[in-house]
Amino acid sequence: MSIKAFGIVSSPDNSVHVEGLQDYRPIGAFSFLGRFRVIDFPISNMSNSDINRIQVYVQSRPRSIAEHVGSGRHYNINSKRGKIQLLFSENSSSRSIYNNDISAYLENIDIIQRMHQEYVIIAPSYMVYKQDYRQLLETHVASGADITLLYHKVDNAREYFKNCHTLSLNRQKGVQSIGKNMGTAKDKNIFMETYCMKRDTFVQLVKAASWESSIYTLSDIVNIKCKDLDVRGYQHRGYFATLTSLNDYFNASLELLNYDIASDLFRAEWPIYTRTTDSCPTEYFESSKVTNSFVSNGCLIEGTVENSIIGRGVVIKKGAVIRNSIVLAYATVEEDIRIENAILDKWAHIIHAKEIIGEPDAPQYIKRQDTL
Numbered sequence: 001m002s003i004k005a006f007g008i009v010s011s012p013d014n015s016v017h018v019e020g021l022q023d024y025r026p027i028g029a030f031s032f033l034g035r036f037r038v039i040d041f042p043i044s045n046m047s048n049s050d051i052n053r054i055q056v057y058v059q060s061r062p063r064s065i066a067e068h069v070g071s072g073r074h075y076n077i078n079s080k081r082g083k084i085q086l087l088f089s090e091n092s093s094s095r096s097i098y099n100n101d102i103s104a105y106l107e108n109i110d111i112i113q114r115m116h117q118e119y120v121i122i123a124p125s126y127m128v129y130k131q132d133y134r135q136l137l138e139t140h141v142a143s144g145a146d147i148t149l150l151y152h153k154v155d156n157a158r159e160y161f162k163n164c165h166t167l168s169l170n171r172q173k174g175v176q177s178i179g180k181n182m183g184t185a186k187d188k189n190i191f192m193e194t195y196c197m198k199r200d201t202f203v204q205l206v207k208a209a210s211w212e213s214s215i216y217t218l219s220d221i222v223n224i225k226c227k228d229l230d231v232r233g234y235q236h237r238g239y240f241a242t243l244t245s246l247n248d249y250f251n252a253s254l255e256l257l258n259y260d261i262a263s264d265l266f267r268a269e270w271p272i273y274t275r276t277t278d279s280c281p282t283e284y285f286e287s288s289k290v291t292n293s294f295v296s297n298g299c300l301i302e303g304t305v306e307n308s309i310i311g312r313g314v315v316i317k318k319g320a321v322i323r324n325s326i327v328l329a330y331a332t333v334e335e336d337i338r339i340e341n342a343i344l345d346k347w348a349h350i351i352h353a354k355e356i357i358g359e360p361d362a363p364q365y366i367k368r369q370d371t372l
Helices: 040-048 062-067 102-108 109-113 133-143 198-210 217-226 247-254 257-267
Strands: 005-010 053-058 081-089 119-124 127-129 147-154 165-169 175-180 188-198 232-235 239-243 289-291 305-308 322-323 337-340 343-344 355-357 365-367
Touching: 005 040, 005 133, 040 053, 040 119, 040 127, 040 365, 053 102, 081 102, 081 343, 102 109, 102 198, 102 217, 109 198, 119 133, 119 147, 119 198, 127 188, 133 147, 133 188, 133 232, 147 165, 147 175, 147 217, 175 217, 175 232, 188 198, 188 217, 188 239, 198 217, 247 343, 337 343, 355 365
Parallel strands: 005 053, 005 119, 053 081, 147 232, 289 305, 305 322, 322 337, 337 355, 343 365
Antiparallel strands: 119 188, 127 239, 147 188, 165 175, 165 188
16 A cells, blocks of 8 residues: 655755766666666665655756666556656756756646645655655654654764765754755764655745745755744664765775675665666686675676676676776776776776776776777
8 A cells, every 4th residue: 555655756966976977877877786776776765665656857868767767667666556757857957056956846846736645755866775764754744743854873974975965953853954064073964865744845845945046955945944844853774875976986885795784775675676687697717706796697707806896797807806896887807907996887998908096085987988
């Protein structure tokens, strides 16, 4: 039985830009752990929470998201009552300050107003976490709040979660304001860009933001309304990663090679759905040596792979060493080449460069289809 809420998967605003990778696709379409796309996580959370009506907002380079999401049947959504809609915003260029979430909602406001569900849950397409939205909605309704915001308490905000929004809470978990993490303190409540509210409240906020300023985002208008509305915080527990920089993407991917961390995110009772791609199993040759790595199907591995994530159809030739790296689909690494602390984009072909070595906190990025 579906709950009385519909879902919205939002796009990041223009302050978020992942160097290199985002030049070719939106963050939601990033390959994650070789098998998934980042957008699989918010949609799976909604599907597992019995939310059958989901709107996915795409603001730039929509092809890869549209291909991956498709009809949405692979997300286990009831096809009689359920539906995934891809909604587009094309008013301005992708990097324009006016191309934000409010402009996208305003462009599709008639579709939002026609939704039959009383409540809406909005989640971002650039964060990875697991959350039962039924619990969030129940807590929201029971509290009588106008808006409930999901947050995660961290103790490493000096080094990570830069430029993410933060919540200032009082003792009753009332939200006093929404700010930015400037890296000035280690303990912060990181706002997970996830909202729960009535549909009518959401429509009023969108219209109010548009009236106030063309550059206001949803978080901007909620921050202003904290004085007038009852805005509460709801604490998330478990694995949480934001993919707002190349370094964040690199660290979030590699830390999931730790079984204990991965088993907190991936649980049998809470499947993460994705579009399946049929391909033959990976072939490991006698010269290969693979340790502590995720390796997707269809690869040919003759060399050494350590602590790395290998996408579909990757070819690693004899004598090549891949260490602490992410190799995306259909890349090829020729013989005796050493790659460490690097991200190779799709169809990259490493032929002449004998070494590609980055730092753990500053990985090297090799462009899509590049030949080195």
